């Protein structure tokens with residue numbers, strides 16, 4: 001035989017059973033979560049870095065393809081500040097929180113529900129995930145009322161009611177809803193709603209299996225250590241003592257509202273870790289911090 005069209009397996013490339021082990025470790029989780037709903041709050045560095053954005057899109061597509069109903073609620077504070085600057089509008093913060101006047105809410109609506117939302121949708125669809133971009137205004141989804149700090153912060157709302165009809169419809173069609181967290185009332189006001197709070201309220205309304213916050217921190221930090229679990233009483237104390245501050249406060253508060261509302265598990269994962277979402281959902285170890293009501297002895301390896 002002078003020439004063959006078949007191909008020899010390279011000696012150095014033996015089949016790797018370890019990859020098979022990793023994949024099979026996911027099987028019990030795939031079986032457990034098939035048909036269940038995961039609400040994912042997408043924020044932090046994973047929303048800004050090009051590589052991490054693509055990995056996020058692949059991860060949610062995979063979750064959807066194994067039969068998990070994925071619902072994404074996104075942030076976008078940085079994009080709002082940048083658009084405001086391009087329009088020559090000054091952004092005012094009081095204690096680190098954005099003041100939202102009528103002009104600012106227009107910018108928020110157009111930036112969040114327009115650009116930020118559609119960029120996420122496009123990335124997921126490039127991976128075949130079939131995402132649909134919507135905002136809290138679609139199909140009467142998020143009714144809002146002024147938040148307690150609205151006197152200082154303006155058109156900042158809190159969720160009054162979630163209507164899940166449209167989300168259910170999208171999920172039942174095998175698509176991924178990507179939700180911009182704005183709401184409205186019957187007096188023609190549109191409100192900016194903290195994305196953590198909106199995700200929590202949506203998770204409760206959908207009776208989700210899990211709420212997952214994707215952020216740019218390894219987890220909840222106390223001193224120089226990261227907590228694997230955080231219980232409700234400790235969380236309150238850490239806020240009181242100034243150990244949990246800033247953007248972590250709405251996350252922690254809404255995590256416990258979600259658990260009190262009947263959602264099974266709430267996780268905070270680091271969007272800077274490659275495939276953090278898949279590691280959290282499909283492996284025994286998990287990553288980041290899990291929120292729990294109280295500290296009971298748990299079986300080792302029951303992270304997901």
Ligand SMILES: Nc1ncnc2c1ncn2[C@@H]1O[C@H](COP(=O)(O)OP(=O)(O)OP(=O)(O)O)[C@@H](O)[C@H]1O
Nearest residue numbers: 043044075076077215217220221243244245247248
């Ligand atoms: N104890 C703590 N552990 C971890 N992070 C903390 C703690 N206290 C305060 N933080 C801050 O909380 C921030 C996370 O909240 P932040 O609102 O900035 O992110 P995000 O919600 O993921 O993004 P976005 O609001 O843009 O959607 C961290 O970057 C960190 O600076």
Ligand SMILES: [Mg+2]
Nearest residue numbers: 043075196247
């Ligand atoms: Mg935040």
